[in-house]
Amino acid sequence: MTKEWKSELRKKELSYKYNERHNYKSRQQADMLNRLYVKQPEVTSAKMVQDVDPEFFSIVEGRPIPEKLRLRQYIQTVREVLKTKILTGYRGDDIMLIDESLILEQKEIDKIKANYQTYVNTFEEFLYNDHTASMNLLKESDREAVLAQEKYEEFRQLSREYGALKSVLYSTEEKWRNLKLYQRFLYLVSPMSWRKEYDYYYMQEGDLAAFQEVSSIFGKYRLNVTDETSSLEDLINHFREDCASQKEPALFFTDPNQLLDVFRFMELQNLNSLLHSEELAVPLETVKEGMARAEELFNAEINSLQELIDKLAGGIS
Numbered sequence: 001m002t003k004e005w006k007s008e009l010r011k012k013e014l015s016y017k018y019n020e021r022h023n024y025k026s027r028q029q030a031d032m033l034n035r036l037y038v039k040q041p042e043v044t045s046a047k048m049v050q051d052v053d054p055e056f057f058s059i060v061e062g063r064p065i066p067e068k069l070r071l072r073q074y075i076q077t078v079r080e081v082l083k084t085k086i087l088t089g090y091r092g093d094d095i096m097l098i099d100e101s102l103i104l105e106q107k108e109i110d111k112i113k114a115n116y117q118t119y120v121n122t123f124e125e126f127l128y129n130d131h132t133a134s135m136n137l138l139k140e141s142d143r144e145a146v147l148a149q150e151k152y153e154e155f156r157q158l159s160r161e162y163g164a165l166k167s168v169l170y171s172t173e174e175k176w177r178n179l180k181l182y183q184r185f186l187y188l189v190s191p192m193s194w195r196k197e198y199d200y201y202y203m204q205e206g207d208l209a210a211f212q213e214v215s216s217i218f219g220k221y222r223l224n225v226t227d228e229t230s231s232l233e234d235l236i237n238h239f240r241e242d243c244a245s246q247k248e249p250a251l252f253f254t255d256p257n258q259l260l261d262v263f264r265f266m267e268l269q270n271l272n273s274l275l276h277s278e279e280l281a282v283p284l285e286t287v288k289e290g291m292a293r294a295e296e297l298f299n300a301e302i303n304s305l306q307e308l309i310d311k312l313a314g315g316i317s
Contacts, residue, residue: 007099010096010100010103011103014100014103024089024090025089028089169236176239181247186251186252186253187199187260189262189266190252190253194252198250198252234298
């Protein structure tokens with residue numbers, strides 16, 4: 001009953017405004033007159049101490065003698081009592097504050113219990129949506145994997161075709177280089193009158209072509225092993241440039257025997273050159289020996305002149 005009364009009193013006080021609520025001091029002073037009022041009883045007959053014990057004020061044997069009142073001790077006792085009352089009031093306020101907190105927490109718990117099912121439904125809906133999104137992502141991943149495999153197979157097929165085309169182009173380039181070498185050689189062994197009219201290289205280089213080395217003449221169309229492999233685009237551009245800059249190739253030789261005649265003529269020229277070199281070998285040695293003897297004579301004469309100069313310089317000094 002007391003606990004229920006306190007709970008009702010607490011709810012009633014919580015309904016008040018903040019400035020109208022009681023604190024510890026105001027609660028002690030509230031309704032003080034009603035709490036301190038004591039109704040005086042009606043006395044019809046009163047007995048005195050002497051009526052009970054006539055010798056009460058004359059005999060002191062066997063009765064405690066009251067101590068003398070000490071003001072300092074009394075004040076200290078009153079202070080302790082007041083401190084105890086203040087602490088009791090603080091504890092009461094703390095208890096009321098705890099009760100208020102418990103009431104508020106109970107309200108929050110009731111509110112959470114009321115919204116519990118809503119939270120459960122929301123969480124289940126979230127799980128369902130998350131599962132659906134995950135399954136959709138897995139399906140999309142499978143589709144992308146299939147597409148990636150198809151693209152990879154297509155890439156492999158294109159790589160094989162590209163490799164085949166590259167191989168064909170490189171073999172064609174090698175053949176083209178060899179043919180260009182043969183063309184340049186045939187132009188070089190052709191007559192000069194024909195070259196001035198039909199030889200593209202002679203018209204571009206002029207008379208300097210006769211003094212160029214063989215390696216520089218054929219180096220343009222010779223494969224360089226040390227260089228990196230040219231790309232397909234570079235090879236195609238090289239083909240296009242040569243095709244655009246040169247005319248339709250012409251050939252002086254119409255019969256293979258003509259080329260054989262040229263080779264025989266070149267062989268005879270080389271043989272004549274060798275014979276002429278052999279004939280000039282003996283005179284060349286004679287000239288070399290004469291030059292050596294002349295050099296020795298000049299050196300001896302120079303030495304003698306140097307000795308004469310040294311003697312004259314010594315005589316003068």
